Amino acid sequence: MTLIIFLIILGIILFLIEFLLVPGITVAGIGGAILMIGGVIMAYHFHGTAAGNYTLIGTAVASFITIYFVLKTKTWNRIMLKTSIDGKVNVVEKENPNVKVGDIGETVTRLNPMGRVLVNGENFEGKSEDKFIDQRSIVEVTKVLSNKIIVKLKTD
Secondary structure (H helix, E strand, C coil): HHHHHHHHHHHHHHHHHHHHCCCCCHHHHHHHHHHHHHHHHHHHHHHHHHHHHHHHHHHHHHHHHHHHHHHHHHHHHHCCCCCCCCCCCCCCCCCCCCCCCEEEEEEEEEEEEEEEEEEEEEEEEEECCCCEEEECEEEEEEECCCCCCCEEEECC
């Protein structure tokens, strides 16, 4: 019976390692599942159906209680990475716009329908209004969004 309890406790510990330290499905999670299932199967095999049922219920309850208390005591917050990404790429400022409707620019890449556009010396993400636009074509800005500009092919 000691071996069965040891396998189940080791399985729960491996599940906690999987859950808190190693995200994704890795050896710790698979090993934890195998150990817990193996412990329950051993209980059924060596001690009968009643003991197997109690072991199965006890394992499930112990797993849920352990996860509950680990998350409730903020263990997760002490272990997890505390960095955040707050920067934005290619934001077109509304207050001090570097590009505005009617500006003329040149495509750096093919707009298919998205690509890069050079307007007023700055490189922006651009989207074609209606059709594909080849690289190094002259375009006119028709709309300015927060993260891209909408352009059309300049016709003279």
